[in-house]
Amino acid sequence: MSNNENNKREVEIDQERLRDLVAEYSTQRWPLIPLLHKIQDEFGFIPPESIPHIAHELKLYPSEVQGVISFYAQLYTEPRGRKTMRVCRGTACHVRGGKTILKLVKQYLGIDEGETTEDLEYTLETVACIGVCALAPSLVIDQHVHGKMNPKKLEQLFKQEGEQHEST
Numbered sequence: 001m002s003n004n005e006n007n008k009r010e011v012e013i014d015q016e017r018l019r020d021l022v023a024e025y026s027t028q029r030w031p032l033i034p035l036l037h038k039i040q041d042e043f044g045f046i047p048p049e050s051i052p053h054i055a056h057e058l059k060l061y062p063s064e065v066q067g068v069i070s071f072y073a074q075l076y077t078e079p080r081g082r083k084t085m086r087v088c089r090g091t092a093c094h095v096r097g098g099k100t101i102l103k104l105v106k107q108y109l110g111i112d113e114g115e116t117t118e119d120l121e122y123t124l125e126t127v128a129c130i131g132v133c134a135l136a137p138s139l140v141i142d143q144h145v146h147g148k149m150n151p152k153k154l155e156q157l158f159k160q161e162g163e164q165h166e167s168t
């Protein structure tokens, strides 16, 4: 897996469907946030090139639409991985080797924090605390917590992940 700065170009957007969604929501009261969520649910992200059209249909400025997207951390204008891997960089994890775990995760995935793998399988994030400090150092893949990580366990985890990926 490796980083790809051009993920956006690899995701095909059904423009007709996108326009239908904008038209459908534009008749509603307070449509912007529900529309953005709907677009993201359907396409995995909000294509930046759709912002002027959304703004026009909702009688807003593009900067207002962009401002709302920027405000909500859960709205994205770039494709995300099918899975989100969050590595804890909180104090409890840090003192138990979290920094090494993060470094190894970056190596395995070939990406940095905030990036998505070329195959759109993973997005890597770090978090201040996962809330399972007793299991430090820890990481989460979607909703699944993996605690007491060490290089060996991490290697096994990526092996399992790779096997799951191949079987799907």
Ligand code: FES
Residues within 6 Å of the ligand: 088, 089, 090, 091, 092, 093, 094, 128, 129, 130, 131, 132, 133, 134, 136, 137, 138
């Ligand atoms: S500091 Fe890592 S889980 Fe709390």
